[in-house]
Amino acid sequence: MKTTNPLGKLFGKNPFSSLQRHMRVVLACVEEVPALFQALIDHDKERLSLQQRMIFEREQEADALRRDLRRHLPRTLFLPVDRRDLLDLLGMQDRIADTAQDMAGLVIERYMAVPPSIEPHLMPFVEQCVGTCRSMASIIEHLDELLETGFSGPEADEVLTMIGALYDAEDVADEGGIKIARALFAEEDTLDPVTVVFWYQMFQLIGNLADHAEAAGERLELMLASR
Amino acid sequence: MEIIVTYGPWFIGLALIAGLYMTWGVGANDLANAMGTSVGAGALTVRQAIVIAAVFEFAGAVLAGGSVTSTIRKGIIDPSGLEATPEILVYGMLASLFSAGFWLMIASANGWPVSTTHSIIGALVGFGLVGIGTSSVQWGQIGSIVASWIISPAVGGLLAFLLMHSVRKLILNQEDPFEAARRWGPYYVFLVGFIISLVTITKGLKHLEIDLGWTLSLLLSAGVGVLTFLVGGSLIKRQKRDQKAEENFRFASVEKVFAPMMIFTACAMAFAHGSNDVANGIGPLAAVVSVVQSGGAIMQESALPIWVLMVGGLGIVAGLVTMGYRVMRTIGKRITELTPTRGFCAELAAASTVVLASGTGLPVSTTHILVGAVMGVGLSRGVGALDMKMIGKIVTSWIITLPIAGAVAALVFFILRALFG
Numbered sequence: 001m002k003t004t005n006p007l008g009k010l011f012g013k014n015p016f017s018s019l020q021r022h023m024r025v026v027l028a029c030v031e032e033v034p035a036l037f038q039a040l041i042d043h044d045k046e047r048l049s050l051q052q053r054m055i056f057e058r059e060q061e062a063d064a065l066r067r068d069l070r071r072h073l074p075r076t077l078f079l080p081v082d083r084r085d086l087l088d089l090l091g092m093q094d095r096i097a098d099t100a101q102d103m104a105g106l107v108i109e110r111y112m113a114v115p116p117s118i119e120p121h122l123m124p125f126v127e128q129c130v131g132t133c134r135s136m137a138s139i140i141e142h143l144d145e146l147l148e149t150g151f152s153g154p155e156a157d158e159v160l161t162m163i164g165a166l167y168d169a170e171d172v173a174d175e176g177g178i179k180i181a182r183a184l185f186a187e188e189d190t191l192d193p194v195t196v197v198f199w200y201q202m203f204q205l206i207g208n209l210a211d212h213a214e215a216a217g218e219r220l221e222l223m224l225a226s227r
Numbered sequence: 228m229e230i231i232v233t234y235g236p237w238f239i240g241l242a243l244i245a246g247l248y249m250t251w252g253v254g255a256n257d258l259a260n261a262m263g264t265s266v267g268a269g270a271l272t273v274r275q276a277i278v279i280a281a282v283f284e285f286a287g288a289v290l291a292g293g294s295v296t297s298t299i300r301k302g303i304i305d306p307s308g309l310e311a312t313p314e315i316l317v318y319g320m321l322a323s324l325f326s327a328g329f330w331l332m333i334a335s336a337n338g339w340p341v342s343t344t345h346s347i348i349g350a351l352v353g354f355g356l357v358g359i360g361t362s363s364v365q366w367g368q369i370g371s372i373v374a375s376w377i378i379s380p381a382v383g384g385l386l387a388f389l390l391m392h393s394v395r396k397l398i399l400n401q402e403d404p405f406e407a408a409r410r411w412g413p414y415y416v417f418l419v420g421f422i423i424s425l426v427t428i429t430k431g432l433k434h435l436e437i438d439l440g441w442t443l444s445l446l447l448s449a450g451v452g453v454l455t456f457l458v459g460g461s462l463i464k465r466q467k468r469d470q471k472a473e474e475n476f477r478f479a480s481v482e483k484v485f486a487p488m489m490i491f492t493a494c495a496m497a498f499a500h501g502s503n504d505v506a507n508g509i510g511p512l513a514a515v516v517s518v519v520q521s522g523g524a525i526m527q528e529s530a531l532p533i534w535v536l537m538v539g540g541l542g543i544v545a546g547l548v549t550m551g552y553r554v555m556r557t558i559g560k561r562i563t564e565l566t567p568t569r570g571f572c573a574e575l576a577a578a579s580t581v582v583l584a585s586g587t588g589l590p591v592s593t594t595h596i597l598v599g600a601v602m603g604v605g606l607s608r609g610v611g612a613l614d615m616k617m618i619g620k621i622v623t624s625w626i627i628t629l630p631i632a633g634a635v636a637a638l639v640f641f642i643l644r645a646l647f648g
Contacts, residue, residue, distance in 0.1 A: 004334045
């Protein structure tokens with residue numbers, strides 16, 4: 001029913017809870033990636049196909065959430081943080097899911113057997129990168145607390161510390177990337193060149209998971225540091 | 228004179244109907260302001276909210292509504308030129324009531340955020356300009372009133388901002404926010420009781436011929452404050468820490484503590500609202516009653532009869548009971564964005580500002596002040612998202628209400644004058 005009371009329409013949809021929901025879906029997407037590579041190692045084509053489907057589904061779910069958030073963020077909204085910062089953070093979160101989707105797409109288009117030299121390094125590297133995403137996700141879980149305290153104070157300091165730890169985790173992931181690339185390089189001459197090139201590309205994608213997580217953390221840091 | 232004598236009862240009847248419709252609309256639309264946040268936060272059930280609102284709106288109207296009612300009754304239009312034709316004043320008051328009521332009806336049907344206060348003032352000025360002459364309008368008073376319309380939301384916003392800041396500093400940013408909330412909560416509740424009673428006792432009770440002097444007023448207010456402190460304190464103590472909810476949201480227990488505190492601000496808002504908005508319907512009614520009962524003398528100094536205030540209070544309660552539930556449901560879903568800590572600050576700020584205005588005899592828009600207070604909370608980065616489009620609509624309605632209400636009042640005035648002579 002209509003009324004002269006403006007309070008019902010004064011509030012916009014809370015973008016922070018939407019951001020949190022989006023990140024949870026992104027994390028669920030990324031959590032399917034280790035099993036994807038394990039299936040490759042085990043030569044389990046059925047499992048591989050299943051994992052690819054799950055990753056694709058989650059990514060589409062994340063996209064839907066992202067579009068919905070953007071639709072509810074008109075320029076007329078007054079927000080406690082910069083609107084552009086918020087949208088950028090959302091975009092970076094989403095890129096994580098996109099990267100996972102690219103990975104899943106690649107192994108389906110081109111069945112990639114795991115070269116023996118890199119097999120011992122693969123799962124640890126994947127875990128490091130996925131772990132960085134997990135750290136990012138737990139940081140995003142603090143968004144509602146940040147809103148409660150006005151994006152400043154001890155809560156903000158705590159989050160900034162967590163972001164610092166995120167940067168360290170990304171550094172470790174970087175080193176893992178170098179290590180596995182070196183392992184492949186050592187075996188390069190014995191493998192068919194197309195396979196080699198695609199594995200280097202795959203390493204890039206895996207590493208990008210951690211890079212995007214770090215970029216999202218940097219964006220959040222900007223939002224907090226300017227208070 | 229004869230017109231007054233002949234049609235006197237008709238005039239009072241018409242004024243009663245129109246006045247009751249105004250106050251009914253005020254109760255139906257604006258109740259949600261006072262109670263919506265508390266119901267949304269789970270501090271009160273809808274039924275409890277309606278009972279509390281009824282009691283405190285009525286109390287506010289009767290105890291503190293006299294000043295603003297006097298302003299509307301005799302502070303806007305100077306009737307001194309009407310000694311020979313007192314019926315003109317009656318037509319004008321009736322016209323104003325009908326015009327404001329009509330505009331309110333249209334606005335609620337369309338969902339426009341129109342202020343009942345602006346409507347009645349615009350209508351009165353319209354009648355004064357057209358029915359008597361530009362000199363009959365007390366422009367000085369109008370000037371203060373319009374200034375208060377701009378200043379009061381800002382004051383509400385500032386107070387809310389400061390309150391939010393203090394809550395953040397004293398409670399939210401502490402190591403153990405729940406303990407801090409239990410410690411400081413009662414003091415905030417003290418503030419509610421203290422501020423509302425202080426302003427009411429020092430300024431609002433004048434029409435009841437009660438003047439207690441500063442010391443006694445301060446002591447009484449402090450007494451009320453202590454009472455609310457104790458009651459609030461016991462309600463707060465009952466809140467247990469919710470470990471499970473705290474895993475998800477560190478401040479879940481803090482918000483739980485603030486929920487019962489919102490009962491007090493809900494009472495304060497209802498009281499403040501009654502004190503300021505009852506006048507919108509009752510002021511003109513009181514003017515008509517005084518002219519008719521005196522047989523046509525434009526008596527400026529007659530006291531405000533208490534039964535008139537009670538009629539207003541009843542009208543508000545009627546509107547609240549019949550339509551308030553539905554309006555609360557309409558705004559209820561979105562207003563949960565105002566968590567208890569925010570709702571408390573916004574409502575305390577708004578209620579204090581309104582009661583101060585009532586005590587000063589200034590008719591203000593309680594809704595706009597609450598919006599200002601919410602904006603104040605938003606400015607301190609306390610709300611997820613505020614739609615500025617709504618602010619734009621409010622400003623627009625502000626601008627079109629005054630001329631439209633004035634024009635319709637003028638029109639109705641001419642009709643009445645033609646009908647009754």
